[in-house]
Amino acid sequence: MIAGLATYKLLRKYQKALDHLDLKSGLGHKPLVINVDSRDENRTRILVKSTGLGEDRYKSKLDDLRASVGQKIESVTYFNKDNRFVEISLAHKLLENKVNYADLIGNVKKPFSFVVGKSQNNVITENLEDVPHYLIAGSTGGGKSVAFKSLLLGLLETSKRIQLYIFDFKQVEMNEFSVLPNVQVIKDEHEASLLLEGVVKEMNKRYKMFEERKEKKISPDRDKLSRIIIGIDECSDLLGKVKKNDPKFESMERAKRCLNELSRKARASGIHLIFATQKVDVNSIDTQIQENLEGRLSLRMNTIENSVRVLQNSMSYYLPSIAGRAIWKKGASYTEVQCPFLSDDELNQRLDALKEKFYEEEVTMIKTEKEVVKDAEPDPWVSGEKVN
Ligand SMILES: Nc1ncnc2c1ncn2[C@@H]1O[C@H](COP(=O)(O)OP(=O)(O)O)[C@@H](O)[C@H]1O
Ligand SMILES: [Mg+2]
Numbered sequence: 560m561i562a563g564l565a566t567y568k569l570l571r572k573y574q575k576a577l578d579h580l581d582l583k584s585g586l587g588h589k590p591l592v593i594n595v596d597s598r599d600e601n602r603t604r605i606l607v608k609s610t611g612l613g614e615d616r617y618k619s620k621l622d623d624l625r626a627s628v629g630q631k632i633e634s635v636t637y638f639n640k641d642n643r644f645v646e647i648s649l650a651h652k653l654l655e656n657k658v659n660y661a662d663l664i665g666n667v668k669k670p671f672s673f674v675v676g677k678s679q680n681n682v683i684t685e686n687l688e689d690v691p692h693y694l695i696a697g698s699t700g701g702g703k704s705v706a707f708k709s710l711l712l713g714l715l716e717t718s719k720r721i722q723l724y725i726f727d728f729k730q731v732e733m734n735e736f737s738v739l740p741n742v743q744v745i746k747d748e749h750e751a752s753l754l755l756e757g758v759v760k761e762m763n764k765r766y767k768m769f770e771e772r773k774e775k776k777i778s779p780d781r782d783k784l785s786r787i788i789i790g791i792d793e794c795s796d797l798l799g800k801v802k803k804n805d806p807k808f809e810s811m812e813r814a815k816r817c818l819n820e821l822s823r824k825a826r827a828s829g830i831h832l833i834f835a836t837q838k839v840d841v842n843s844i845d846t847q848i849q850e851n852l853e854g855r856l857s858l859r860m861n862t863i864e865n866s867v868r869v870l871q872n873s874m875s876y877y878l879p880s881i882a883g884r885a886i887w888k889k890g891a892s893y894t895e896v897q898c899p900f901l902s903d904d905e906l907n908q909r910l911d912a913l914k915e916k917f918y919e920e921e922v923t924m925i926k927t928e929k930e931v932v933k934d935a936e937p938d939p940w941v942s943g944e945k946v947n
Contacts, residue, residue, distance in 0.1 A: 697858025
């Protein structure tokens, strides 16, 4: 009852504010507030039905709206063209809505680090030693790929002994990185499974070596070993469910098994997983793998349910619709951040500048070719003899 009354009061408050703007369509329709979400003291999101009122009409009145509600306007999103629903996010304190990679990366002090983003109070950075595995989630268009690329670039820029394997089956977005000798772009499920089996072997070899030396975990300079990063954009392509008769089934199963094992055991050996995905459910990532991804960046999610699956709360559903805006979860702490913006041009320039740094040393990457079998029997599948 009380909650209902509070909501009613809020609806009235924002309806009054909109009425003040004197907005009316040609047919006399006035904007109607149909929902108010107030997640915390800072932010309110209102959903307005405004049949027949175009974007520019609203834009011309935003200053008046700000004055009449006493809050700042964070974002205005127009959707559903016919019914003209408009979502307006209002807040008392605003975060910057664009921050550049170049202006933030200087804040990183330790090796194997990157910039998470700028919060209300400071620039948040993170490093692989403190948080070994990560998840970046968000609805399409929210800035997931940019966040993924800037994270990987940050790691490359701040570290010396590092190898990066980027899984990009669409082969469009991540090719830039392959100009570096210590980066390999993995292009299909088969290659992914071979690589991951190689990485599991490398993990076991490292643990054996640590045991002999009575060490507990990697120290790249002391051990003269690289940290190995497995970065998977749109990871549901590899980890999602697939039918048994799909030609990719076998490779995907093998890849999943390896990733599961790596997520549980690899951290102290200097092997790290970074996943980007649109949503988190059993169809996109195995629960056991999910549990081991402690650092979580959730860009805006389009349902409460999707936000809860990533963060255990609804915070990323209530984010304003600003590309690069996200909730960073580390352990039990949640911080709203604006992630660094990185253009493709800047990424390419920065990768070019890194070439020298990594060419200096010899880089031995993990192999993904199958061992060549001499005089093997012709493969009946390939020669088409086998008919089922
Ligand atoms: N941190 C950011 N700051 C400002 N704009 C951003 C940021 N990240 C992404 N964008 C903008 O949003 C667009 C979509 O980003 P992208 O990373 O491709 O989204 P997703 O992978 O989630 O679909 C980019 O082309 C860019 O213009
Ligand atoms: Mg993307």
